[in-house]
Amino acid sequence: MRLALREVALAFRRAPLLGTLGIITIAFSLFAFGLFGLVAINIRAALREVEDRVEIRAFLADGVADAQVETLMRQIARIPEVADVGYVSPDSALARARAELEEFRDVMDGTFLPASVELRLKEGARDPAAVDALSRRLLTFPVIEDVRYGREWVEKLYRIRNIAALAGSALGGVFALVALIIIGSTIRMAILARAREIEIMRLVGATNGFVRLPYLIDGTLKGIAGGVLAVALAWGTSAIVTRSLMRTVFFTPEQIVLGILTGGLLGLVGSWLSVGRHLRGVWRDA
Known part of the structure; x- marks a missing residue:
């Protein structure tokens, strides 16, 4: 683990621009996902206020x-x-x-x-x-x-709530998939930049796990850093909308932590898929 962490630090020092670009790319993909989440939360809050009047x-x-x-x-x-x-x-x-x-x-x-x-x-x-x-x-x-009790009004409100929940789940899944693809592509750029190093490690007998670990750690850390930056961007956007247009509801502390951890998880999964694909290519070439 210590060696893997050292490899991650060395890789960032060797190519800080590439590492920073990866974090920013991940942050903006998670920011788009976060904006959708904010819209969904505010729609749910508005519907809850209306439901309170039933x-x-x-x-x-x-x-x-x-x-x-x-x-x-x-x-x-x-x-x-x-x-x-x-x-x-x-x-x-x-x-x-x-x-x-x-x-x-x-x-x-x-x-x-x-x-x-x-x-x-x-x-x-x-x-x-x-x-x-x-x-x-x-x-x-x-x-x-x-x-x-206003039967028609209650039935329409219930239909709107169900449609909003269904559309939110579907669009949330699409945004998560897009974020995963972008993160995977970003991590793959870093892997391709060190392709020769990976080949040499395989030639001297390094196992798949040994090769994977630094990239998994790197992807997880970039996902967490991107998640933190995405939360900051979402907070700034929410504050601007609140000052300029209307009062908005922001994420709870639990949702913020969950969002950052989701960024780390997406970074881990993206790294796992990207490095696995590259290792399979190395095996075929061998």
Whole structure:
């Protein structure tokens, strides 16, 4: 291992421009992948904010006593899918309607709106099937007269979320493959620059593992360095967008570490494939 690390250091000293170019190339390929990740994270965050607004409104029958309302709210609060439940009195409902529909304020004078109970749902219980099942369950309560939740809106939101997840997975795989190809090509340039050295090592009896190790270490270190640089570029881009256009969500510390380690892994795999291909060529020539 010590000898392999020394070989990596010597190779960088011999050709610092090539090594730096490799790191920059890896960084920009990972930067493109990281930008896609940022877009996906921000789309997911936006959808989550919209999903937080998914709520069910259960309208109460006329003449329901306060004690019945309190009992109803306790029963609803015990339902596992419910995150929060609140009571809206007729007066509050009318005041809210006047505030939201100011152009109809005069028409609403003297209008009577029924009392209702509003339910906010927990994450994971906002898909159309879960919301519909809970709505039907609420209708079994005697004091509840009607239930509304905007079925079409919930179904469209769920479809958008599924499409975004599917497209994100597919495009993420494509970006990862492109990054792997670029990294492999970059590492192969370094291997071709030392092709004669590899041939001499094979002629004197060096094993494949001995020949591979410095390049695997080199590829891993370049991948990690490229990952760090890509994170810095992504952070700068996110900061510019936040200042100029809109607030954006950046990677969490765990995601940053995972991204850097992914860069190292891609560098390792790219090196393994490139040096393996070269060694097979050496064997054929031999």
